[in-house]
Amino acid sequence: MITRRGWAAIGDTLAALFVALTTLNPLLVLLALVAFAFVATQVVVFHRSVAALSPESFRVERSPLFKRMPVGLEMVVTVTVTYQGRRGFWGELYDVLPDSFDLREGSTRIRTWWPAGATHRLAYVFRPGIRGGFLLGPTVVSAHDPLGFARATVVLPTATPATILPPSLGVRPFPVGPTLPNRAPGRLILRRKGFGTEFRSLRPYQPDDDIRHIAWKRSTLQQLYVREFEQESRQDYLLLLDLDPSMHAGLWGESALDKSVEAATIVAQMIARQGEDRVGLLTYAGGTFQFLAPGRGPRQMKRLTDNLALTSARSAGFNLPAALTELANRLKVHTHIVAFSSLTGPMETLGAARVRFASRGHRLYLFVPDLASFYPEPSDPIGSVALPWAAEAERARRVAAIHAVEHVGFPVAVFGREGAAEKVLATYQRIRAWENSR
Numbered sequence: 001m002i003t004r005r006g007w008a009a010i011g012d013t014l015a016a017l018f019v020a021l022t023t024l025n026p027l028l029v030l031l032a033l034v035a036f037a038f039v040a041t042q043v044v045v046f047h048r049s050v051a052a053l054s055p056e057s058f059r060v061e062r063s064p065l066f067k068r069m070p071v072g073l074e075m076v077v078t079v080t081v082t083y084q085g086r087r088g089f090w091g092e093l094y095d096v097l098p099d100s101f102d103l104r105e106g107s108t109r110i111r112t113w114w115p116a117g118a119t120h121r122l123a124y125v126f127r128p129g130i131r132g133g134f135l136l137g138p139t140v141v142s143a144h145d146p147l148g149f150a151r152a153t154v155v156l157p158t159a160t161p162a163t164i165l166p167p168s169l170g171v172r173p174f175p176v177g178p179t180l181p182n183r184a185p186g187r188l189i190l191r192r193k194g195f196g197t198e199f200r201s202l203r204p205y206q207p208d209d210d211i212r213h214i215a216w217k218r219s220t221l222q223q224l225y226v227r228e229f230e231q232e233s234r235q236d237y238l239l240l241l242d243l244d245p246s247m248h249a250g251l252w253g254e255s256a257l258d259k260s261v262e263a264a265t266i267v268a269q270m271i272a273r274q275g276e277d278r279v280g281l282l283t284y285a286g287g288t289f290q291f292l293a294p295g296r297g298p299r300q301m302k303r304l305t306d307n308l309a310l311t312s313a314r315s316a317g318f319n320l321p322a323a324l325t326e327l328a329n330r331l332k333v334h335t336h337i338v339a340f341s342s343l344t345g346p347m348e349t350l351g352a353a354r355v356r357f358a359s360r361g362h363r364l365y366l367f368v369p370d371l372a373s374f375y376p377e378p379s380d381p382i383g384s385v386a387l388p389w390a391a392e393a394e395r396a397r398r399v400a401a402i403h404a405v406e407h408v409g410f411p412v413a414v415f416g417r418e419g420a421a422e423k424v425l426a427t428y429q430r431i432r433a434w435e436n437s438r
Contacts, residue, residue: 002043006149009039039149046145049087050152053143057085060139060156068306070165071128074104079122079139079158088115091143095122096159097136100129100253114143128164130253131261131309136160165309166258166265201228235277235431236294236333239264239304241311242341243285244318249342250374254417259369260340261308263420267338267428268308272301281307282330284323286316291330319345320405321353327362328353334361336431338424343368343401354408365427366405366412368398373416 002010013036020028063078079095094109106124114120128134137159144151202215205224213226241264247257264281271279280294281304292304318341327337343366357364372391402412413423 001151001153003144003148003151005147006039006043009149010036013039042145042147043150046150047152050089050143052085052087053089053141053152053154055154055156058083058141058154058156060158062137062139062158062160065136065160065162067161068163068165069128071131071167074125074127076125077123080119081121081139081141081156082119083114083117086116088113088118089143090114090146091141093120093122093139093141095124095137095139097126098134100132100134101126102129131164131166131258132312133310134162134164136162163306163309165305166262202226203228236331236335237267237271237277237279238294238327238331238335238337239268239279239281240323240327240337240339240341241281241283242318242339243283243289243311243314243316244342244344245313245315246342246344246371247369248313249369249371250417251376254374256342256369256371256374257311257313259415259417259419260367261311263367263424264338264340265305265308266421267424268301268304270425270428272296279304282323282327283311284318284326285314287322288326289314293330294333294335317345318342320347321349324353324357324364328357328360331360331362335363337362337364338427339364339366340420341366341368342371343398343405347401347404350404351408354410364410365431366410367420367424368402368412368414369420370395370398370414370416
């Protein structure tokens with residue numbers, strides 16, 4: 001392939017030849033012909049020298065990569081390429097890295113001479129910046145002539161698909177396994193025993209115990225005892241995500257939808273760590289876009305996190321009453337719905353949808369992004385005036401929508417650029433404490 005510099009050189013020499021012919025000066029014509037012949041010869045000779053280059057001319061060894069990795073995880077990549085051809089060439093070796101991946105150390109490309117049997121190696125460290133599905137690679141060898149007039153590119157089959165998962169908990173604050181919290185202000189006490197109706201045993205009272213479980217008849221002034229019960233039920237949870245275009249508000253990788261997915265992933269992990277509760281997913285864009293029935297186990301969690309990682313905003317809008325009606329039809333067991341929505345859709349039929357939804361025993365916990373807060377302060381004077389005006393209009397719309405939702409009895413929490421993880425986890429703690437103390 002002729003490069004831009006090569007086409008420029010060919011054009012310049014042809015222009016010089018045309019000028020020389022118009023002047024009828026033999027010397028100028030000769031010089032122009034020599035220049036054009038030189039450029040053309042360079043291009044022809046180069047293409048003949050690299051005509052045999054193909055992916056079979058190279059042997060590639062690539063370090064293994066995780067096919068699923070969370071945002072922020074640093075990965076070390078090494079690519080070793082050995083040239084098995086006979087004719088040497090000047091060329092460049094580089095690895096294609098998605099724009100959303102931050103290069104932390106090393107380099108993804110080198111330019112060097114490739115003699116027969118040469119081995120070159122790339123080594124670098126990258127960190128994915130946003131969730132989604134990406135292609136790591138391929139590795140490319142680009143041969144070029146010394147003057148840069150032509151180039152031959154060989155794409156080596158090293159591309160690896162990877163799913164970048166939403167950011168997860170950096171540490172494991174809770175043990176993995178079937179555990180249950182009790183009601184303790186500001187704390188989350190985990191036990192394998194529950195607060196159901198089947199009596200298990202008595203034990204000494206502790207300061208963080210619920211006083212409703214004190215066995216007064218067995219207690220004395222010197223020692224109080226509490227009743228412990230066996231766990232009697234498993235709970236179902238479902239994550240509801242609004243894919244309305246408004247959820248794309250914010251910076252790349254830090255939008256309202258990104259923060260919603262991050263919080264949904266964390267609460268899904270917490271539910272999965274209980275080992276007994278089930279969790280599912282429904283995404284809504286003008287109707288049910290994707291539905292994953294509540295389930296448990298490693299396979300369910302893998303499907304759930306992969307779907308969350310690939311979630312993106314759609315062109316269709318969100319309709320909360322229609323979504324609640326859809327959930328009432330699909331879910332046969334009492335389910336806790338953890339929903340993330342900007343509430344931009346109609347609310348006229350919300351009361352009727354709420355009656356049917358609640359009659360099935362479902363509960364909704366709604367988390368609404370403050371869309372105006374997802375944008376940083378503009379640096380230009382015009383933007384500094386326009387953004388507060390637009391933000392005020394957006395907040396007025398959000399307040400009206402939240403008022404309509406709260407009027408029918410649904411709890412609502414608002415979150416900004418810092419995300420909804422803390423509020424969602426606090427809600428989950430209250431759900432667990434309330435369910436297990438009934």
